Amino acid sequence: MTNLTGEIAPIWELNPLWETLTEEERTRVLGKIEVVQYTKNEMIHSDGEESSHMGMLISGKIRIYKEGIGQKQIIRLLKPYDVYGYRACIANGPYNSNASAFEDSVVYRLQRDEFVRLAKENGAFCYGVMRMMARDLAISEIRTVNLTQKHIRGRLAESLLHLVHNYGVEEDGQTLAMLLPREDLANMSNMTTSNAIRTLSQFAQEGLVAINGRRISILNEKELEKISRLG
Amino acid sequence: MTNLTGEIAPIWELNPLWETLTEEERTRVLGKIEVVQYTKNEMIHSDGEESSHMGMLISGKIRIYKEGIGQKQIIRLLKPYDVYGYRACIANGPYNSNASAFEDSVVYRLQRDEFVRLAKENGAFCYGVMRMMARDLAISEIRTVNLTQKHIRGRLAESLLHLVHNYGVEEDGQTLAMLLPREDLANMSNMTTSNAIRTLSQFAQEGLVAINGRRISILNEKELEKISRLG
DNA sequence: ATTTAATTATGTTTTTTAGCATATTTCTTA
DNA sequence: TAAGAAATATGCTAAAAAACATAATTAAAT
Numbered sequence: 001m002t003n004l005t006g007e008i009a010p011i012w013e014l015n016p017l018w019e020t021l022t023e024e025e026r027t028r029v030l031g032k033i034e035v036v037q038y039t040k041n042e043m044i045h046s047d048g049e050e051s052s053h054m055g056m057l058i059s060g061k062i063r064i065y066k067e068g069i070g071q072k073q074i075i076r077l078l079k080p081y082d083v084y085g086y087r088a089c090i091a092n093g094p095y096n097s098n099a100s101a102f103e104d105s106v107v108y109r110l111q112r113d114e115f116v117r118l119a120k121e122n123g124a125f126c127y128g129v130m131r132m133m134a135r136d137l138a139i140s141e142i143r144t145v146n147l148t149q150k151h152i153r154g155r156l157a158e159s160l161l162h163l164v165h166n167y168g169v170e171e172d173g174q175t176l177a178m179l180l181p182r183e184d185l186a187n188m189s190n191m192t193t194s195n196a197i198r199t200l201s202q203f204a205q206e207g208l209v210a211i212n213g214r215r216i217s218i219l220n221e222k223e224l225e226k227i228s229r230l231g
Numbered sequence: 232m233t234n235l236t237g238e239i240a241p242i243w244e245l246n247p248l249w250e251t252l253t254e255e256e257r258t259r260v261l262g263k264i265e266v267v268q269y270t271k272n273e274m275i276h277s278d279g280e281e282s283s284h285m286g287m288l289i290s291g292k293i294r295i296y297k298e299g300i301g302q303k304q305i306i307r308l309l310k311p312y313d314v315y316g317y318r319a320c321i322a323n324g325p326y327n328s329n330a331s332a333f334e335d336s337v338v339y340r341l342q343r344d345e346f347v348r349l350a351k352e353n354g355a356f357c358y359g360v361m362r363m364m365a366r367d368l369a370i371s372e373i374r375t376v377n378l379t380q381k382h383i384r385g386r387l388a389e390s391l392l393h394l395v396h397n398y399g400v401e402e403d404g405q406t407l408a409m410l411l412p413r414e415d416l417a418n419m420s421n422m423t424t425s426n427a428i429r430t431l432s433q434f435a436q437e438g439l440v441a442i443n444g445r446r447i448s449i450l451n452e453k454e455l456e457k458i459s460r461l462g
Numbered sequence: 463a464t465t466t467a468a469t470t471a472t473g474t475t476t477t478t479t480a481g482c483a484t485a486t487t488t489c490t491t492a
Numbered sequence: 493t494a495a496g497a498a499a500t501a502t503g504c505t506a507a508a509a510a511a512c513a514t515a516a517t518t519a520a521a522t
Contacts, residue, residue, distance in 0.1 A: 066372065069380045070462075073376055073379065087369065091365040091369065122354070123354035124351075126357045130350070130364060134322040138318065140371040141297065144375040145304055149299040149304070149421075181468095191510090192509080194472090194510080201470090383479070412498095412500095422479080423480060425480080425482090425502090428502085442500095444487090
């Protein structure tokens with residue numbers, strides 16, 4: 001973890017949530033916010049630990065996950081300008097998940113007390129945070145149904161589509177820009193690593209995807225959508 | 232659905248969330264809030280329908296659930312003074328779950344526009360709603376891990392313990408105050424009805440619970456906790 | 463460049479859970 | 493209260509997923 005404060009555009013130019021801050025608040029925030037760099041696989045915060053900061057990813061990728069019963073569960077994968085750790089700050093309690101850098105990443109981080117002060121004193125900011133949380137809550141509930149009721153093929157297809165929509169594809173228009181190990185794909189899709197490997201290679205045999213090591217190309221998105229939808 | 236407005240104590244005497252309203256807001260809310268009665272199994276709102284009201288249960292019980300792939304999933308069971316439908320109002324979009332009366336129930340309901348107006352104009356109220364949502368989000372994420380990673384026995388044990396803690400027991404100190412059909416128990420625990428029945432009767436054979444129709448008595452809470460914890 | 467470690471691939475076995483069938487009991491309702 | 497419907501109980505079968513084993517490939521480190 002390296003501190004790089006001062007090199008990056010102010011946070012209100014990067015994410016509209018922060019545009020509601022007044023001039024006075026902006027000045028105050030400038031003194032309380034840090035730019036921090038994490039190296040690949042470095043822990044950012046841990047489940048159960050008292051929350052101290054919320055953050056916003058500037059560059060790189062971060063995974064938010066929980067340690068389940070013998071198996072990790074990835075809750076979200078962050079892309080630049082996504083916000084994390086804010087729920088625990090609002091609840092004034094411990095984090096309820098782990099965050100670690102998926103690759104070298106740079107973040108803005110703001111102390112809990114300052115974030116909470118902003119939410120308490122600035123109604124528009126509070127309302128913005130609340131709307132963000134409303135979206136996260138809806139996503140969480142949909143995710144629960146998907147993970148519990150779809151079969152393995154449906155869950156894997158859904159994860160692949162999620163990666164397409166969240167991180168996009170390379171210039172060829174079909175290769176996932178996000179290269180992730182099978183283990184992470186499994187942890188996103190609520191299955192064991194060997195089932196992720198096996199099911200992915202079935203998809204390849206069926207011509208739905210092409211595999212080249214960690215590079216996965218989506219050949220038939222329509223069909224994957226159907227598999228995802230029907231469970 | 233029957234309208235009974237005027238018979239019940241004002242909402243700010245029933246749930247501390249509403250204590251932050253100013254005198255002016257209270258007067259306004261009095262003109263916009265209704266007391267409504269639903270009969271057993273009546274729908275309160277449906278998934279996908281544009282949100283029009285948020286509500287607070289006054290008496291009775293309400294289930295919040297989603298229609299999964301061929302199977303219902305109960306997300307929460309409400310007890311008096313619990314709030315529902317507020318997430319969709321804040322998101323200014325459709326409900327993402329169904330709500331139906333589990334037994335005859337009376338609720339306060341408030342129009343979306345008025346609720347949103349309160350959240351926008353009253354920072355303390357907004358902050359209270361946000362903290363409630365932070366709690367619901369944490370619960371949802373914990374629930375996902377429980378439902379996806381625990382085995383059937385663990386999931387059922389957890390549901391039984393949840394019923395004890397949420398609704399309590401009768402005078403004998405062990406019989407669940409909440410009598411619910413096996414189907415609902417299954418829908419809470421992410422399993423088929425026949426597996427709920429079977430697993431519950433195994434618990435009875437092992438002396439962990441006693442069954443008398445829908446009346447379930449918890450005989451060995453410690454052991455159920457262990458089963459729940461170990462998956 | 464070579465060794466070591468990690469990841470990916472694939473086959474087999476075992477466990478877990480869903481699905482189906484049928485009997486019995488308990489509620490509804492006419 | 494009698495008939496019908498719904499819910500509960502229990503056994504059996506089939507499907508899905510995990511667990512385990514081992515080989516092949518790829519990445520990392522010296």
